[in-house]
Amino acid sequence: MKAVCWQGVNELSVERVPDPAILNAQDAIVKVTASTTCGSDLHLLGGHIPAMRAGDVIGHEFLGEIVETGPEVTRHRPGDRVVVCSIIGCGRCWSCRHGDWSLCENSNPNPGITDLMWGGSTAGIFGYSHAMGGFRGSHAEYVRVPFADHNAFTVPEGVSDMDAVFASDAVPTGWMGADLGGVRPGDVVAVWGCGGVGQMAARAAMLLGAERVVAIDRYPERLAMTTRHVGCEVVDYTTTDVVSELRERTGGRGPDVCIEAVGMEADSTGLQRVYDGVKQRLRLEQDRPAAVREAIHACRKGGSVFVLGVFAGFVDKFPLGALMNKGLTLRGAQQHGQRYIPKLLELIGRGDLKPSHLATHTMTLDEGPRGYDLFRNKKDGCVRAVFRPWI
Amino acid sequence: MRRLIAAAAVAAAGLGAARWAAARGRMPVSARDPLAAGRWLGVTINRPPEEVAPGERLPEPLTRVDAEVRMNRAPGGRGTELYARPRGRTARAEGALTRLRGEDSRTAVRTALREAKSLLETGDVLRSDEEIATTRPTLPGKVLDLALGRASEGGRL
Ligand SMILES: NC(=O)c1ccc[n+]([C@@H]2O[C@H](COP(=O)([O-])OP(=O)(O)OC[C@H]3O[C@@H](n4cnc5c(N)ncnc54)[C@H](O)[C@@H]3O)[C@@H](O)[C@H]2O)c1
Ligand SMILES: [Zn+2]
Ligand SMILES: [Zn+2]
Numbered sequence: 001m002k003a004v005c006w007q008g009v010n011e012l013s014v015e016r017v018p019d020p021a022i023l024n025a026q027d028a029i030v031k032v033t034a035s036t037t038c039g040s041d042l043h044l045l046g047g048h049i050p051a052m053r054a055g056d057v058i059g060h061e062f063l064g065e066i067v068e069t070g071p072e073v074t075r076h077r078p079g080d081r082v083v084v085c086s087i088i089g090c091g092r093c094w095s096c097r098h099g100d101w102s103l104c105e106n107s108n109p110n111p112g113i114t115d116l117m118w119g120g121s122t123a124g125i126f127g128y129s130h131a132m133g134g135f136r137g138s139h140a141e142y143v144r145v146p147f148a149d150h151n152a153f154t155v156p157e158g159v160s161d162m163d164a165v166f167a168s169d170a171v172p173t174g175w176m177g178a179d180l181g182g183v184r185p186g187d188v189v190a191v192w193g194c195g196g197v198g199q200m201a202a203r204a205a206m207l208l209g210a211e212r213v214v215a216i217d218r219y220p221e222r223l224a225m226t227t228r229h230v231g232c233e234v235v236d237y238t239t240t241d242v243v244s245e246l247r248e249r250t251g252g253r254g255p256d257v258c259i260e261a262v263g264m265e266a267d268s269t270g271l272q273r274v275y276d277g278v279k280q281r282l283r284l285e286q287d288r289p290a291a292v293r294e295a296i297h298a299c300r301k302g303g304s305v306f307v308l309g310v311f312a313g314f315v316d317k318f319p320l321g322a323l324m325n326k327g328l329t330l331r332g333a334q335q336h337g338q339r340y341i342p343k344l345l346e347l348i349g350r351g352d353l354k355p356s357h358l359a360t361h362t363m364t365l366d367e368g369p370r371g372y373d374l375f376r377n378k379k380d381g382c383v384r385a386v387f388r389p390w391i
Numbered sequence: 392m393r394r395l396i397a398a399a400a401v402a403a404a405g406l407g408a409a410r411w412a413a414a415r416g417r418m419p420v421s422a423r424d425p426l427a428a429g430r431w432l433g434v435t436i437n438r439p440p441e442e443v444a445p446g447e448r449l450p451e452p453l454t455r456v457d458a459e460v461r462m463n464r465a466p467g468g469r470g471t472e473l474y475a476r477p478r479g480r481t482a483r484a485e486g487a488l489t490r491l492r493g494e495d496s497r498t499a500v501r502t503a504l505r506e507a508k509s510l511l512e513t514g515d516v517l518r519s520d521e522e523i524a525t526t527r528p529t530l531p532g533k534v535l536d537l538a539l540g541r542a543s544e545g546g547r548l
Contacts, residue, residue, distance in 0.1 A: 005525065017525040023518040053535060055526035072514070090513045094437045094469055106509045109519040124517070130535075134521040146517055 002389065003057040003140035004368035009047035012369045017057065020136060020144035025072035028148035030064035030084060034165040035138040036359070036386045037061075037375040038086075039195050039263060040310050044129065045376065048264055048286070049312055051113055051131040059139030059387075060086035060126040061169035063161055066152065067142070075149040082152040083345070084145050085337035086169040088124035088135065091150030102334035107146065108133040117313070122334065139368055141389045153341050156349050162362075163348050165386065166196065166355035171344050172337035173308055174200025177259040178208050179340075180331055181306035185209030190246055190255040190298060192291040194222040194234070196358045196384050197308055198261035202232045205257070207352060214249060216242055218267065221381040229357045238269070243298045254300035262291035263309030279316060286313030296322050296330070307332030361385040431474040432501050434508045435465050443471045443511060450507035458500045473507065475500050 005015045020029060038061050043049050066080040076082065088108075089101035096104050104123035108114070111121030113131035124146070127137020136143060145152055155164040174197055183189055189205040191198045194217035202215045213232035217223055223234040235245050246255055268276060268290035279285035295305050296319045305328055323330055347353040360383045363371050371385030424430075436443055440462060443450065450473075453460055458475040465472045477496035509516045526532065 003525065008531075015525070018523050020520060021523060023520070023522060024515050026513070026515060051535060053526040053532050054529045055524070057525055090509075090517070092437065092512045093508075094435070097437065106513050107517055109517055109521075111505075130521070133517075134519040136520045136525065144520060147513070 001141040002365050003136070004059060004365060004387070005054075006044060006052050006056045006058050007054050010045055012045070012058070012372055014366050014368055015055070017055070017140070020140075020142055022068060022070045023144065024146060025070040026147050026149065027070045028066050028073050028076055028145045028152060029068040030062075030082065030143050030145050030152065031067045032062050032064040032138050032140060032143055032389055033081075034064075034161050034386050034388055035059045035062035035140075036165055036384045037371060038169055038384075039193075039197060040128070041372070042376055043264055043310055043312070045372065046265060049129050049131070049310075050117075051129040053130065056127070056129070057136040057138075057140050058127040059137035060128055061165065062086075062126075062138035062143070063155070063165040063168065064138075064143070066148070069148065073148045076152055076154070080152070081155045081164075083155055083164045083167045083341065084126075084138075084143075084152045085172070085335075085341060086126055087334055087337055088126065088133065088146050089150055089338050090147050091338070096150070096338075099336055099339040100333075101336040101338045110134055125334070139365065139387055141365070150338060153345065156345055159345060159349050160356060162356035162359050162386070163354060164345070166200070166358055166384075167341055167344050167348065169335065169337065170196035170358065170384075171200045171348075171353065171355050172340040173197050173335040174202070174261070175204040175340050175344060176333065176335050176337075177201040177261065177306045177308040178204035178210075178257070180333065181257045181259055182304050182329070183208045183210050183257050186211050187256040188212045188250050188253075189214070189257045189259065190295070191215045191232075191259045191261060192295055193217060193261035193263075193309065194219070194226045195261065196355075198259075199226050199230050199358065199383075200353075200355060201259045201261050201308060202226065202230045203353060205259070206230070206232060207347070210257075212249070214246065214255070219378055222378075222383060225357065225383065229354070242294055246298045250300070254298050254303065256300055256303050258295035258299045258303065258305045259308060260291050260295045260305065261308045264288060264311045266290040266292075266309070276316070285316045287311045287315050289315040289318065293317065293319055296328065299326065299328055301326045302328070304329040304331070306330075308335075310334075358384045359386045363387055364391070365389040428497075429476065431461070431476050432497065432504055433472055433474045434504045435469050435472050436508045436511050437470040438511050440464055440471045443473060443507075450511060452503040452506040452510065456499050456503045457496070458503070473504060475504055 003017045063083045087102045089096045089104040090106040093105035102123045107124040115121040124133030183205045187210045189210045191202045205213045215226045216235045218238045264287035276288040374382040457478045460475045462473045
């Protein structure tokens with residue numbers, strides 16, 4: 001079959017690879033009908049996530065049709081239209097049972113790598129390196145879905161493919177940031193990043209009752225899209241001092257909840273930019289945390305900061321003093337999608353959530369490398385490129 | 392290509408660096424876990440003790456290794472803590488090369504514990520798509536292999 005493969009730093013190609021197969025009795029094979037780019041892939045492409053090998057199939061946010069099931073799959077049948085969570089959970093370990101699906105204890109066949117890096121192993125993820133289990137990604141004609149009863153969700157009739165595909169990753173990630181960040185009715189929430197994840201976090205904060213939501217980015221088309229489709233306030237950080245602006249909009253308090261949806265390749269200005277750029281290049285600092293620093297600084301005393309952006313290793317100039325003295329709560333996680341997806345599909349069905357506007361570009365699998373060029377370099381207003389292998 | 396090799400080497404080095412940074416400076420080398428070879432390896436299984444060892448029968452993967460085994464109910468409704476270690480503490484005598492190859496007895500016990508946990512909780516042990524490889528051999532790939540070769544055996548239990 002055809003698949004988009006990582007070949008090296010900033011190098012992708014479309015290859016013929018062997019078809020996936022049922023390897024465990026609880027697996028299903030899904031024929032991929034839509035699979036989209038995600039900001040997390042950019043960290044892989046940039047070589048910031050270790051343990052990628054030439055030829056690895058990438059992609060993790062996808063929708064498809066079940067075509068084959070292992071003998072122990074009971075909730076799905078061939079023909080089901082399903083959205084699959086980007087994170088793989090077993091559904092029965094203590095972490096999964098408590099809703100912390102990205103901490104699943106049985107879904108990563110290579111636990112040694114993340115355990116060595118972080119002192120604890122994490123769940124398997126589709127198309128996200130050998131450290132996350134060596135599972136193939138979804139930018140392919142077919143993909144194997146482990147523990148299919150727990151990771152694939154039947155899409156209700158009436159929900160379009162282009163809305164449903166984002167229930168795999170961007171929507172639940174954003175929702176988790178607002179939910180676990182502790183957004184309550186009446187809160188003021190600030191969101192760093194107006195990519196798919198940041199926009200969905202902003203929308204979730206509104207649906208959870210936030211009184212004001214302010215989203216921050218630099219790209220005019222992303223800011224305009226956020227105003228139009230999410231319906232919140234926006235700030236351009238290249239023309240406005242974000243911390244002062246947030247102070248002024250909140251009676252001097254600062255936001256109650258700050259959600260960071262930027263990640264380890266955050267853009268920054270001035271001295272900070274030079275400092276982090278040089279250190280990252282010399283491998284003295286793995287991740288560039290400009291948005292996390294700013295979120296901690298801007299947050300109101302006693303507020304909460306949630307890190308949705310992906311980080312892999314160490315950062316520098318982390319404002320621990322601000323965190324401690326302002327009494328902040330800092331949390332982060334890979335998304336616990338399975339905990340939210342059924343409810344999110346319902347919200348999409350009712351029209352409260354409509355993520356399809358994120359799909360600015362639709363293309364074939366053969367156009368994979370071009371799709372990533374547009375997405376990575378934010379060309380042509382690209383927010384998400386969606387590949388449709390069978391159209 | 393040079394960039395790729397550098398990236399792979401950095402990735403490999405990074406794996407160890409994290410561990411090193413976390414432990415650095417806290418204790419002298421001589422004091423570093425003198426009991427390492429004899430320590431119990433433990434997993435917490437989200438099942439009650441009656442199901443982990445019904446009629447005192449050990450989970451199947453543990454019958455395949457020569458190990459001392461003990462267990463107790465885990466606190467806070469977390470199920471069962473299952474512990475094992477190689478019998479006779481042979482691990483201490485095993486050289487670095489054996490450990491590197493993954494042939495030491497602690498690795499076998501660790502794998503057995505992890506499989507026992509997965510079987511009891513999910514009824515299966517998940518396999519990786521790596522079995523039907525899509526990757527091609529490259530020099531940086533080889534550097535990485537060295538670092539990743541043991542990845543399936545490690546991991547907090
Ligand atoms: N936690 C999870 O499970 C999870 C899931 C999906 C994605 N992610 C992560 O979320 C992050 C965002 O994902 P995405 O798909 O929206 O990516 P994206 O690349 O489309 O969007 C990131 C946005 O952040 C903006 N940005 C960069 N520096 C900034 C700064 N200093 N201040 C404010 N905005 C800044 C960029 O202009 C861009 O629009 C990534 O790090 C991704 O890896 C995490
Ligand atoms: Zn993602
Ligand atoms: Zn689990």
